[in-house]
Structures are given as C-alpha cells and as structure tokens.
Amino acid sequence: MKYLFKYVRQEPLRVLLVVILQVICSLFRVANSIFNIFILNSLVKFDFRAFVSYILLNILLFVVMTVFLFLNLVEQAKVIQLLSLHVKQDIISHISKYSVEKFNEYDTSVYSSWLTNDMNLIEGNGFGNLFQSIQIITDPLFSIIALIKFHWTFVPLILLMTVLTIFLPQLVRKQLATSNLSMTKANANVLDIINDCLRGFSTLSVFGVEYQLERRITASMLKMIKVKVHQAKISTFATCIAQVSNIIAQMLILLWTGLLIFRHMVTIGVFSSASNLSFNVFNSLAAAAPILTELRSLDPVFEKYHLNENTNTINNSNNVRVDKYAEISDPIDVDAKELQVSYQDNKSVFAEPLTFSITAGEKVAICGDSGSGKSTLLRLISGQLREYRGSLRLNKLEMQKISYSAIRDKVIYVDQSPYLFNDTIRYNLELGQKFTKKELTAALEKSDLLDFVNQLPQKLDTSVGEGGTSLSGGQKQRLALARGLLRKKEIFLFDESTSSLDKNSALKVENDFLSQPDITVLFVSHQIHSENKNKFDQIIYV
Numbered sequence: 001m002k003y004l005f006k007y008v009r010q011e012p013l014r015v016l017l018v019v020i021l022q023v024i025c026s027l028f029r030v031a032n033s034i035f036n037i038f039i040l041n042s043l044v045k046f047d048f049r050a051f052v053s054y055i056l057l058n059i060l061l062f063v064v065m066t067v068f069l070f071l072n073l074v075e076q077a078k079v080i081q082l083l084s085l086h087v088k089q090d091i092i093s094h095i096s097k098y099s100v101e102k103f104n105e106y107d108t109s110v111y112s113s114w115l116t117n118d119m120n121l122i123e124g125n126g127f128g129n130l131f132q133s134i135q136i137i138t139d140p141l142f143s144i145i146a147l148i149k150f151h152w153t154f155v156p157l158i159l160l161m162t163v164l165t166i167f168l169p170q171l172v173r174k175q176l177a178t179s180n181l182s183m184t185k186a187n188a189n190v191l192d193i194i195n196d197c198l199r200g201f202s203t204l205s206v207f208g209v210e211y212q213l214e215r216r217i218t219a220s221m222l223k224m225i226k227v228k229v230h231q232a233k234i235s236t237f238a239t240c241i242a243q244v245s246n247i248i249a250q251m252l253i254l255l256w257t258g259l260l261i262f263r264h265m266v267t268i269g270v271f272s273s274a275s276n277l278s279f280n281v282f283n284s285l286a287a288a289a290p291i292l293t294e295l296r297s298l299d300p301v302f303e304k305y306h307l308n309e310n311t312n313t314i315n316n317s318n319n320v321r322v323d324k325y326a327e328i329s330d331p332i333d334v335d336a337k338e339l340q341v342s343y344q345d346n347k348s349v350f351a352e353p354l355t356f357s358i359t360a361g362e363k364v365a366i367c368g369d370s371g372s373g374k375s376t377l378l379r380l381i382s383g384q385l386r387e388y389r390g391s392l393r394l395n396k397l398e399m400q401k402i403s404y405s406a407i408r409d410k411v412i413y414v415d416q417s418p419y420l421f422n423d424t425i426r427y428n429l430e431l432g433q434k435f436t437k438k439e440l441t442a443a444l445e446k447s448d449l450l451d452f453v454n455q456l457p458q459k460l461d462t463s464v465g466e467g468g469t470s471l472s473g474g475q476k477q478r479l480a481l482a483r484g485l486l487r488k489k490e491i492f493l494f495d496e497s498t499s500s501l502d503k504n505s506a507l508k509v510e511n512d513f514l515s516q517p518d519i520t521v522l523f524v525s526h527q528i529h530s531e532n533k534n535k536f537d538q539i540i541y542v
Helices: 002-008 012-044 048-096 108-115 117-150 154-199 201-206 211-262 269-296 299-303 311-315 374-381 404-408 425-430 437-446 450-455 473-486 503-514
Strands: 334-340 354-358 363-367 389-394 411-414 491-495 520-525 538-541
Touching: 002 048, 002 117, 002 299, 012 048, 012 117, 012 269, 048 108, 048 117, 108 117, 108 154, 117 154, 117 269, 117 299, 154 211, 154 269, 154 299, 211 269, 334 374, 354 538, 363 374, 374 411, 374 491, 374 520, 404 411, 411 473, 425 437, 425 473, 437 450, 437 473, 473 503, 503 520
Parallel strands: 363 520, 363 538, 411 491, 491 520
Antiparallel strands: 334 354, 334 389
C-alpha cells in the first residue's frame, strides 16, 4: 500500500476534502439510526405527533445526506483520476529513460497494458478502495460510540466479532495477490495478440487467411477468461467469508440487545437502532477484509514497473557503471578493438570481431551481406545497444560508461524503416521540439522533399496518417532524413536511409552529407554507388 500512499501525498488538499465529505456522510448515517429510536419509542407510546415529527426530520436528514453523498462521489472520482494520472506520468517518465535495448525487452502492447488495463485495476482496487476504507473506519467508529451510549456491554461483544470479521478473509490474501498479477499479464498478452493481428491484417488478407484474425484473438481471450474466473473465485471466497462473519455478528448484537430490553436496561427503540448501527459496524468490517486484501495485492503490480530503480542500473544489465557526468568533447573520434556482440543464444553477430578507427570528419561506408551486422554496428555507436565484448570508444571514452543522453547529444541515427507518428509533417520533423521556418525549409530542401510539401494544401500541417500511410516509401525516408538534418550533430549514422530513393535522389542526398567537412558520416549500404565511392575516406566491411 506504500505505493498508493505515495501518490495520495501528492494531492493532500483534494484528498482531505474527500475525507471530510466521507466523515460528514458517516455522521448522517449514524444520525439516521439514532432517529429510529425516537420513531419506534413514539410508536410504543402511541404519540402520533412525535412519530410524524421524527419521520419528517428523518426525511430532511436523508435529503441533506444525499447532497453530501453526491458531492463526495463527484470529488472522489476527480481525485482518483488525478492520482491515476500521476501514476501514468511516473510510468511514462520511467519508460522514457530506458535505452532502446531495454525498451525492446517488452512488446509495445505490454506498455499499453500498463497504462490501460493496469490503471483500471489500480483505480478500482487501489485508490477507490483506499477512499472506501475511510467510510469503513468512520462508520463503525461513530456507530460504536452510539452503541456505547446505549450500554457499555456492547463494547466487548463488538471487539470479539471484529477480530473474527477482519482476520478470517486474510487467509486468501496471497492467493489474491498472485491472481491480480496473473490478471495484468493476461491482459497484456491479449493486447499483444490483438495489436499483432491488426497490424498484420493486410498480410492475412493477401494470403486469404482472414479467419486467423478471429481465431488468434479468441484463443488469447479464452486464456484470459480462465484467469479472470480464477481471480473471481478467490475474491468471491474472501467476500463470502466476510459476509458470513458479518451476519453472525449482527445476529449476536440483536440477541444481546433483546436481552438488555427484557431486563429493562434499554428502551425498545434501541432494538431497531442497534440493528442499524451493528449493520454499519459489521458490514463495514466485512468489507474491510477484502478491501485490505485487494489493496495489498496491488504491490506486485506496482513492483513490476521498477519505478524506484535507478534507470542507469536498469539500462545496463552488464553492471558497467555509467558516469552520468561524462562529456564527449569535440571533435569526436570513434574506434573499436575486437568488437563483438552476441544474440541471446550466444551466437556472435559479426563473422569476425571488428577493429577500426574513424577520425572526426571522416566519411565512412559500412558494407556487407544482409544479416552481417551492419545495422547492429550503427546501433552500438548510437548507444541503442549497450552490451558488447571488446572495446568501442568515443574520444577514448568507453561507450558503456557514457550515458545514453550524452551520446544522443552528439550522434544522430536515421533508421532504414523510419517510424512516422499519426500527426502532421511538422510534428514528425520537430518531435515536439521547436525549429525556425528557415531550419525546416533547409532540412526539407536537402532531403529533396521541399517541392512535395509546398504542393500540399496544408503544407507542413498536413497529416501523414497512421504509420505515414499517406506517403510513399521514398517520401517516408526523405522525411526521416530531414528529421535527422534538423538536429545539428557531430556524427550522422545512416542505416540504408536512401534505399527507397531513386538513384539520382539517393546520390543527391548522399553527396550533400559527403561534402560537409565538419561532420562524421557513416553510411550503411549493400552496395556503394560508383559515382561517389571515391568521396568516402574508408570502407568498413562487416
């Protein structure tokens, strides 16, 4: 529960308002039970005027209580959403600090599930239960005070039954925690399958196997149903234990109240009131145990986000200490010695370990067969991959000891399959940063995209569609090149970034970079164009 309280402390005034409203509503509920004493006593005395008066007062009490209940529920909903937003922001902020290598350990649907399915669980079983626990405390507290006023002997009886009502459901706390964690994993798996099937719909359609869309999604949902049913069984069992304890406790209170009435120690009106007040006490206590169990069961859900872990530690599973203050001075040389990377099965990526030296300002071509590790090399130099054997250095600083943010300040990586957001051309260029019109125009011109953009009705504010569906493959690559050009870096890494362009356009883009003396350029290519081969300072074969 410590995770929930961490976020509650971030909104103290709003939470305090909800607490005050909950307390007021509890007072009204107890007041209603006390009014029942006067109503029943007036009936026993055949006092019609008093009976009607107390009835009218009770109606007024209910009306006022309803107003406070409304205010409480509305404010509570606002606060829960606000606290949930804080959790989401923390998760997003933590994910944004991941290296690309760390981020790719999970499918994107897992992160989506964290921010959707998990949040529903945290809002309901977490913050919702936390606020409900206020009522669970105040209702019994005020009810017990009222019962003590009737007769002190209610106290030991209530204490005895309280122990029984609260602690019996705790027997299934661990099982409920395990089922909650299984539920979040099942939700993530379903979302993963759904996204995978929808992304691949065109492929399924082309091969005439559209039925796989329903088959795969249905299979994953059936697995999730089993997990949900198991979770419901455990939760229902805990609730049933609490409810049985609750009923037994209420009956004992009524039995004791009857004995006190027979001995003329309390009035008959107390019987009705004691029934209502004991209901307040034991119904709240019956709900307390399952709620407490659900609150505690959320700890494993929060723990899987690793929000308290240092991001540098998470991003470096090889435990190499990152110097966050390390700065890469200009100009930047790149060198490697016996550099090698392995897959999860320990199979080496490069046929032979790489050794090379690149001086600042050099233009380098990286060539090799498909699957030889050309893209892997660029991802190492750009800091996306952090685990390797041998040595890879920027200005004699080992890459593993340089923070990812420090590398990104100097190095830009342009992917062969650029991702475009479902937004405008301007956003896909700027990515939330700000650039002048002159800078945007220059980048578009160098990437041979300016004429195309100027022909569009909304120009830079034209939407590219989901994944850039409104653009051709070549236009996507040009847009990605322009995105890289906007960022004035010392080292440019191009991973087949001109592969979708026609030869003349590719040569124009490549020659523009090859003619700039102040930047280091690494081009990955299956085959170098003969027209500009002599412009490269060296060729590294992988």
